[in-house]
Amino acid sequence: MTEATYNQKPTSTVNTTVREITCFNTSTENIDHSVVNSFGEEWKKFSEFSDEEINQLGNMYFDIITPAMVNKNTYGIDIGCGTGRFTRYLTDRIGFMEAIDPSEAIFTADKLLDKNKNVRLSMASTDNIPFEDETFDFAMSIGVLHHIPDTPKAMQDCVKKVKIGGYFYTYLYYSLDNKGMFFKMLLSVVTAIRKVTSSLPMILKKFVCDILAVVFYMPLVLTGRFMKLIGLRKAAEKLPLSAYQDKTFFVIRNDSLDRFGTSLEQRFSRKEIEQMMRHSGLDEIVISENTPYWHAVGKRIK
Numbered sequence: 001m002t003e004a005t006y007n008q009k010p011t012s013t014v015n016t017t018v019r020e021i022t023c024f025n026t027s028t029e030n031i032d033h034s035v036v037n038s039f040g041e042e043w044k045k046f047s048e049f050s051d052e053e054i055n056q057l058g059n060m061y062f063d064i065i066t067p068a069m070v071n072k073n074t075y076g077i078d079i080g081c082g083t084g085r086f087t088r089y090l091t092d093r094i095g096f097m098e099a100i101d102p103s104e105a106i107f108t109a110d111k112l113l114d115k116n117k118n119v120r121l122s123m124a125s126t127d128n129i130p131f132e133d134e135t136f137d138f139a140m141s142i143g144v145l146h147h148i149p150d151t152p153k154a155m156q157d158c159v160k161k162v163k164i165g166g167y168f169y170t171y172l173y174y175s176l177d178n179k180g181m182f183f184k185m186l187l188s189v190v191t192a193i194r195k196v197t198s199s200l201p202m203i204l205k206k207f208v209c210d211i212l213a214v215v216f217y218m219p220l221v222l223t224g225r226f227m228k229l230i231g232l233r234k235a236a237e238k239l240p241l242s243a244y245q246d247k248t249f250f251v252i253r254n255d256s257l258d259r260f261g262t263s264l265e266q267r268f269s270r271k272e273i274e275q276m277m278r279h280s281g282l283d284e285i286v287i288s289e290n291t292p293y294w295h296a297v298g299k300r301i302k
């Protein structure tokens with residue numbers, strides 16, 4: 001499979017020990033630079049995922065992806081790839097992957113993907129994806145669009161790079177629309193804490209988010225693990241943060257920094273996500289019933 005040529009001139013290229021990374025203009029409109037800088041720092045800290053962690057996460061996120069959507073003939077793009085952990089999950093299952101991110105995280109992805117030959121990395125943002133429209137069989141944007149000021153516009157910018165008949169997959173933070181009052185109250189507390197933690201200088205932010213991983217995530221996670229051990233699986237799965245009961249502490253620390261360290265975070269209901277996807281030209285939309293909420297895939301029909 002031959003990769004597409006870029007549709008614009010780069011601003012620079014960086015030669016790492018692994019590959020050449022091409023950088024495009026990211027001083028665009030639909031981007032929050034403080035969020036991007038924060039992620040660049042975050043991914044420097046959380047860069048070393050084991051194969052086991054990647055497989056566990058990938059199996060969870062890609063439960064709704066079928067071989068018709070991703071196979072060895074598929075040309076894909078990971079938009080907002082971060083460390084490249086999900087690109088890495090797909091490299092054994094796909095023809096070729098482009099991975100783009102506007103932050104320094106692209107250099108972390110370069111290391112995580114150092115053995116993967118069917119990947120090209122570029123520094124770019126959703127509103128300046130350096131490929132012609134209708135280039136890809138499969139595009140994905142995981143945990144990205146809710147950190148962009150205009151999420152519906154960002155989704156449209158991603159979907160237009162997919163061929164008609166191709167697929168777009170996304171994970172967006174949910175508005176707890178499938179949960180009760182207790183979860184919603186907990187989210188208000190988390191949001192209040194996040195307003196403070198996300199404005200801290202990076203060193204302090206990392207430290208505080210590690211503490212929150214211990215005092216906020218771990219008691220709930222350990223309670224859930226214990227309940228499962230004594231046979232109360234169903235009740236354990238109803239606890240807040242139940243998705244972390246089988247995750248490593250490394251993944252939990254990473255997500256704590258993600259959750260408490262980011263200033264711009266938007267949340268959407270299942271219905272809003274479906275509408276946004278339809279408005280972007282997608283149909284045959286499948287939204288997973290499983291965590292993380294909500295992850296969804298749709299076929300581009302127009």
Ligand SMILES: C[S@@+](CC[C@H](N)C(=O)[O-])C[C@H]1O[C@@H](n2cnc3c(N)ncnc32)[C@H](O)[C@@H]1O
Pocket residue numbers: 030031032035036039040079080081082083084085086100101102103105124125126127141142143144147148258
């Ligand atoms: C929570 S991380 C998710 C990374 C990766 N998809 C994953 O799930 O591991 C969000 C990523 O979105 C990127 N991002 C933020 N604004 C963006 C934009 N306007 N265009 C593309 N990526 C963006 C950040 O740099 C960051 O790496």
